[in-house]
Amino acid sequence: MDILTLFVVIPTLTVFAIMFAKNLEQTRMISAVGMTAQLINAVRLIIAYYDERNAGNTADFLFQKTYVWFDSLNIEYAIGIDGIGVAMIALTAVIIFTGVFASWTMEDLPKEFFISLIILATGVFGFFISLDLFTMFLFYEVAVIPMYLLIGIWGSGPKEYSAMKLTLMLMGGSAVLMVGLIGLYFYSAPDGGELTFNVIEIAKVHMPIEAQRFFFPLTFVGFGVLGALFPFHTWSPDGHASAPTAVSMLHAGVLMKLGSYGAFRVAMYLMPEAANEMSWFFLILVTVSVVYGAFGAVMQKDLKYINAYSSVSHCGLILFGLLMLNKTAIDGAIIQMISHGIMTALFFALIGMIYGRTHTRLIHEMGGLLKVMPFLSAAYVIAGLASLGLPGLSGFVAEMTIFVGAFQQNDLFHRVATVIAASSIVITAVYILRVVGILLQGPIKNDKYFKLSDATWFERVAVITLIVGIAGIGMFPYFLSDLIMDSLHPIMDHIIEAGKPALSQVSL
Amino acid sequence: MSFEQVLLMRNELVLVIAMLIVLAAEIFLSGNNRKLVIPIAVGAFAIATIIAWFPQPEGVIFGGMYQTDTLRQIMKNVLNIGVLLIFIQSMPWLRKPEQNFQMSEFYLIIIATLIGMGFMISSGDFLMFYLGLETATIPVAALAAYDKGKRKSAEAGIKLILSSALSSGILLYGLSMIYGTTGSIYFHEVANAWGNTPLQMLAVVFFMSGMFFKLSIVPFHFWTADVYEGAPVLVTSYLSVISKAAAAFIFMIILFKVFPTSIELWKNVLYALTIITITLGNIFAIRQKNMKRFLAFSSIAQAGFILLGIIGGNAMGMTAVVYFALIYIFSNLAAFGVVAAISNVTGKEYMNDYDGLYRTNPKLSLVMMLALFSLAGIPPVAGFFGKFFLFMAAAKSGYYILVLIAVINTIVSLYYYLLVVKAMFVNKNEHPIAWFKSDWATRIALIASVLGIIAVGLISHIWEYINAFSFGI
Amino acid sequence: MDFSYTIWIILVPFFMFLLIGLTGHWYKKAAGLLGTAGLAFVFLASYYTAYKYFFEAGKVDGVYQQIIGYKLLWLSFTDKLTIDLGVMLDPISVMMLVVVSTVSFMVHIYSLGYMKEEAGFYRFYAFLSLFTFAMMGLVVATNIFQMYIFWELVGVSSYLLIGFYYDRPSAVSASKKAFIVTRFADLGFLIGILILSYYTQTFDFQIITSQNGPAIAGAPAQTFMGFSILTWAMLLIFMGGAGKSAMFPLHIWLPDAMEGPTPVSALIHAATMVVAGVYLVARLFPIYSFAAPDALTFIGYLGAFTSLFAAIIAMTQFDIKRVLAFSTLSQIGYMMLALGVSGYGEHNGLGYTASMFHLFTHAMFKALLFLGAGAVIHAVHSNFTYEMGGLRKYLKITHITFLVAVLAIAGIPPFAGFWSKDEILVAAWEHNKLLFWVEYLVAGITAFYMSRLYFLIFWNKTPHYHHTPHEAPLVMTGPLMFLALMAIFAGLIPFSEFVSPDLTPYHTHLHYNIAIPSVLIALLGIGVAAAFYLKETSYPDKITAALKGLYKATYNKFYIDEVYMFVTHKIIFGLISKPIAWFDRQVIDGTMNLFGIGTLWASRKTKGLQSGQLQQYAFAFVAGAVILVLSFVYIWA
Amino acid sequence: MIAGIPLTHFLIVSTIMFFIGIYGFMVRKNLITMLMSIELILNSVNINFVVFNKYLYPHQLHGHFFSIFVIAVAAAEAAVAIAIIINVYRRFNSIDVEQASDMKY
Secondary structure: OOHHHHHHHHHHHHHHHHHOOOOHHHHHHHHHHHHHHHHHHHHHHHHHHHHHHHOOOOOOOEEEEEEEEEOOOOEEEEEEEOHHHHHHHHHHHHHHHHHHHHOOOOOOOHHHHHHHHHHHHHHHHHHHHEOEHHHHHHHHHHHHOHHHHHHHHHOOOOHHHHHHHHHHHHHHHHHHHHHHHHHHHHOOOOOOOOOOOEHHHHHHOOOOHHHHHHHHHHHHHHHHHHOOOOOOOOHHHHHHHHOOHHHHHHHHHHHHHHHHHHHHHHHHHHOHHHHHHHHHHHHHHHHHHHHHHHHHHHOOOEHHHHHHHHHHHHHHHHHHHHHOOOHHHHHHHHHHHHHHHHHHHHHHHHHHHHHHHHOOOEHHHOOOHHHHOHHHHHHHHHHHHHHOOOOOOHHHHHHHHHHHHHOOOOOHHHHHHHHHHHOHHHHHHHHHHHHHHHHHOOOOOOHHHHHOOOOOHHHHHHHHHHHHHHHHHHHOHHHHHHHHHHHHHHHHHHHHHHHHHHHHHHOO | OOHHHHHOOHHHHHHHHHHHHHHHHHHHOOHHHHHHHHHHHHHHHHHHHHHHHOOOOOEEEHHHOEEEOHHHHHHHHHHHHHHHHHHHHHHHHHHOHHHHHHHHHHHHHHHHHHHHHHHHHHEOEHHHHHHHHHHHHHHHHHHHOOOOOOHHHHHHHHHHHHHHHHHHHHHHHHHHHHHHHHOOOEHHHHHHHOOOOHHHHHHHHHHHHHHHHHHOOOOOOHHHHHHHHHOOHHHHHHHHHHHHHHHHHHHHHHHHHOOHHHHHHHHHHHHHHHHHHHHHHHHHHHOOOEHHHHHHHHHHHHHHHHHHHHHOOOHHHHHHHHHHHHHHHHHHHHHHHHHHHHHHHHOOOEHHHHOOHHHHOHHHHHHHHHHHHHHHOOOOOHHHHHHHHHHHHHHHOOOHHHHHHHHHHHHHHHHHHHHHHHHHHHOOOOOOOOOOOOOHHHHHHHHHHHHHHHHHHHOHHHHHHHHOOOOOO | OOOHHHHHHHHHHHHHHHHHHHHHHHHOOHHHHHHHHHHHHHHHHHHHHHHHHHHHHOEEOOEEOOEEEEEEEEEEOOOOOEEEEEEEEOHHHHHHHHHHHHHHHHHHHHHHHHOOOOOOHHHHHHHHHHHHHHHHHHHOOOEHHHHHHHHHHHHHHHHHHHOOOOOOHHHHHHHHHHHHHHHHHHHHHHHHHHHHHHHHOOOEHHHHOOOOOOOOOOOOOOEEOOEEHHHHHHHHHHHHHHHHOOOOOOOOHHHHHHHOOHHHHHHHHHHOHHHHHHHHHHHOHHHHHHHOHHHHHHHHHHHHHHHHHHHHHHOOOOEHHHHHHHHHHHHHHHHHHHHHOOOOOHHHHHHHHHHHHHHHHHHHHHHHHHHHHHHHHHHHOOOEHHHOOOHHHOOHHHHHHHHHHHHHHHOOOOOHHHHHHHHHHHHHHHHOHHHHHHHHHHHHHHHHHHHHHHHHHHOOOOOOOOOOOOOOOHHHHHHHHHHHHHHHHHHHOOHHHOOOOOOOOOOOOOOHHHHHHHHHHHHHHHHHHHHHHOOOOOHHHHHHHHOHHHHHHHHOHHHHHHHHHHHHHHHHHHHHHHHHHHHHHHHHHHHHHHHHHHHHHHHHHHHHHOOOOHHHHHHHHHHHHHHHHHHHHHHHO | OOOOOOHHHHHHHHHHHHHHHHHHHHHOOEHHHHHHHHHHHHHHHHHHHHHHHHHHOOOOOHHHHHHHHHHHHHHHHHHHHHHHHHHHHHHHOOOEOOOOOOOOO
């Protein structure tokens, strides 16, 4: 079996295996084994990818396989991967792996929990390997829908409301997206060839600009909802606040990236003229969302809300980089996807672990945790520092690449947008340090906190894995950046080429 | 007329035979043996289904009144499978002592209506169409009133028979004008003589109104919810699935074959009614508490989606409608199957009775969830494929705005489907429905439905097979 | 010669940080020794490098070379814009190596004694190593982005060290304030880098500062609001420097930063990190000098104002560490001013040389002052001068070394401060008389408040001590003595032989016409202080009473903190953040909820349609048909 | 016998019958009367079929056949309907259509 399909098969098999598990111990062992296998497979993929590239394979997508599915509609199960996809898959593998450890002590309906969680991951993996829009969309929805159960059953707080809101908003996004994809399909052969959903094929044709103007916003917004595009981000605070730990991790860490990845890979890549023409409008939205999310986070009281708003801000930065439409900025945006994925997963994991001990997420009810749980607190500080873009951790690399790239756009509009977006790094520092100050530092407010214990071994596995990820990218960014940049060349040539006439018309 | 020609009606013939067998069993069995009617009926019908399955040539008989081709065969088989599933589900219900004296009627009536549908689907002229339609409708009213001891059942019966009589009256009035203006009742002759005069337009609208009644398109849908609620669960599922699928199919065939030149007219009608139907169906469904009534309104919205496949008037649409009908049958039967199983054992039919169902009856809940997801169009279950292709069919003819409105409506529908999921999985309940062991018949039916729900989408050959025989305007 | 070993000057502290940080909790006390051993290596390697550079390998044809000791591609943004990590050796970076390693090494040793009671002892050493790593990386940066990277890292290590006593709310808020204020300044730095790098298409110091480089020879012609785009870029970059070096109005974090342990204040907030801003300007000096002279003038004036402003506040403070903090501000103002009045080439570059010279000497005597203050605090367990007095009897070594430092900062020959301050005054006299007079005044004020501090601690009345103050152990006094030696003799280094803007050595000599008056005003300051504070007198109270309003304003640091508090809490939090949070929950989310609520509402409202009445259904049916007929047959057909 | 009567007269009669039927269906409360209204509608349809056949297409018999089938179906319909009406009467003790509205909303 080819290496890419394995990414869907392994979790599926894991799900089947879990069905026969008898209790929590077996369930989590199976999950851990399955997801470790997945992680190993991801490493294998990276190696295989480099081997192939070093061997001189310069195809845009490697490991391509195409199996015809619906013949008359020319729907295929088409898979293939480039550097960006490799990075995203590695990210997903890491996060689902740690997610399993973060939910090690799931008492209530453990089988169902792990099954839903892994189905979700299956969807994500499937999405990243797909080259066919239909299959891609299918996996996309597979990834979204288990969220309802995961939040509804195992969540906390107003979980039913949050779960419903999250699901409906995301599915609303995907509904709009569906129209966009169908539109892409019917315009995929303007010269009368065979209609297709295949990304590579569609990229070759020149879609009429009128059609692009109609379908680009649909597709972009459709994906954008999942990528927390202002003003469609409000599912995020409630959803994250109610979701159980592993779900928040996976959702903020990976699923939200699905949105921005799709916006890039589908909306912008396949409809480059419209992307060039309309980027200004979305750029205003995302610039707002970067600053807005950061300000929104400043006064929140609930740890998860803070992180959710911070995710809005950071994911806004991803879209911001993408909409800058040049290689460097998009490179940065994709690094930011990875970086924010790991970082926010770490955040949510830690919040979950802290919550599991103190049974509150309100920062004012806690204090001085550094004293009683130094490991978790130190990890939290590291995550915070990564979030505010400390060099040596991943956030810095991503943000700087985005800003440097954004500054290559030589006009006042983009400059102003960049400066506004860049100012978020200060606000980020404000809310991160505020939390650290109240939550971890200061005197211990509650006597019973003295009895709390530090992280257990499985929690340490999760946390350390993620920290290694953050620090690894932060210290040796060249490999990741290079991996992505290589794959960006053909895409960017495509987009920039399309933008040339358009840009000369709208230059400010 | 040679024997081969008669055999073209094989589907209807075997159904008639099955019906006769049931009738004979009813007559000859007595006392304790009476209960044998049930397996005999189901067995006979199963055999009939299998026989009808074999491929057969296309042909025209009765001077064009009856015609058959592969696509119609497919449709009939789809209906047969659905009915078979209903029959299997019906076994525990009919075995209950209070149904003791009227077991065979259920099978007789359903088989009779199925024969009517067969003729309707195969009709080549409006007379055959009308006869089939009435054969398929009138007995169902008796079925709706099947629970003779219940007020609701009687009310459902009277509502169904009277409103369906009114609708067929109006439909007939339209047919009479079609006859008056074209001088024929044969489909191909009518199509040839069609001139799009105002009177003919009027006739088409009357005809369509009658069909919309069957399809329960807003505003012709009001009977649906009341009848569905009052009728026994299995009758409801029969009504919501089988009659609707058959009506949708023949409606599409007649539009494509007889009135293709009036496409401007019916396209606009369908455009408006699709939006109204989906939206109102959803809005009405949201507030429902009774599961049957809830599914009734959801089926109204689903009918709106079927119109999406018809409106484009293309071959893809026809494939999508048949394909969707197949998926819809499996999904809805699974949902109704669960409702029926629970209703049989506990008599509970309300949504809040389902609170905490997963913790006591996980398998039933899972089946229900899959069915609802399929109805809502969530992958990887088949409903997703059905809906996606319907949307594609509409989009193919350029109705992107309509598709957009429809997909946004799917969010509303997802909301109320999730309400049920929420009740089963999330809500807490002090006194949930206790665990019970479903009997083997229910299980077989549900497993078959679930297999259908999963397989029909993923296995592309089904779509390809239907697609090979469909046609556009 | 091969300088590639210099990378270890950076890497050793980094590995020490990882080692101590990850494993320190197993051996706690040994962590200090481990860290100090690492620093000993850095110290030796730095001095060795300085020796090699200045006396053997650095000079070619009488001009100092910029030597790239080590370089590694870290990240590439575009083909041209790449971040390298590496080591660049030139006179100022080598000088900074010496400064940082000396002070850091001394602080490491000192802390073995000062911090030994602390619970987070190993954590302290881990952070110190982190800081040393970051600071070393900063000074040897080969390009502006590397500098920015380490700039941020020193910021965070400063944050961690200020907040070392994390269970003390004041320390927590001080660390937060320090980080956020500098972070805000760094935003300017970053945008400045972005602008500069966009127009020059490089980050590399050697290229952008070269005379034929894209920044100077090929300066872009664009202007923005009346100034050239490079002026804006350089001003924004300076904003970063102003933040780190606590120039007005970004100075507010530095006094609060004294919440950190005293050795930290000595290392970070007196000697090394806070002069990073000066170093940054010096590093980019050619661009300032040629392409953005307006920016340079601005720097000069800002430096002068800050030095005066801080000196005035310093006169009124009672917390010894705060007095030292304000004095640091004032002295950094001196350095900035010196850069502002500097030209390029030969003797014109005197200001630049003087600035670096003062940076060097200041690092020594200010570190000494802080460490001495630490010894005092260690002895009396208080920061406030009104709880001290007469300590000369108890703390002999501390007293002497402190006195040396006070004399050095006051500018009394032959101590180090005299020489460097003299050069600054000369440079100011030659370029800008106004600034000269300001600095002349500040020199007097400096002498006054430093001797005030000295007298209040070591003379004046002796309060009742709970237990007799005793001298610190050798591990603490050793560094004091070493630094005292530096404070005495560092001034004798002929700095212009080593450091000049165009890398070419030149000669300077003492200007008696400026040196003598400056010594006189310093002596005047000391005299007034002696009159007020040598013994307990009533003069201070009288003057305070006479200048009540002014005194109060000064004592409260001119209410700058309050202004900041108002801006952050009332405006940012109250008028932006809270409304946004509200807006998001109520309006945006409310809109989304409205869709849901609206649908449910519509559902409830329409339930009357389904009335259960068969005849109404029939009516709807017929009406529907009629409407269809009317609309489609008669309107559309 | 009908030679002197033009087609339109028949059509007018049938149309009036049709609408009387519809009107009756909507306003009469008695289920039996409603059923009779249905019969009126069906009979108007029958008239249509027969006269169209007779006047316009005298060489063929489609309309006649159709009307005969309609009569037959109407009979079947009436049979079922009346059976159900009887059941309704048993359950509701009334054949007022407005009584039969247990299910609504």
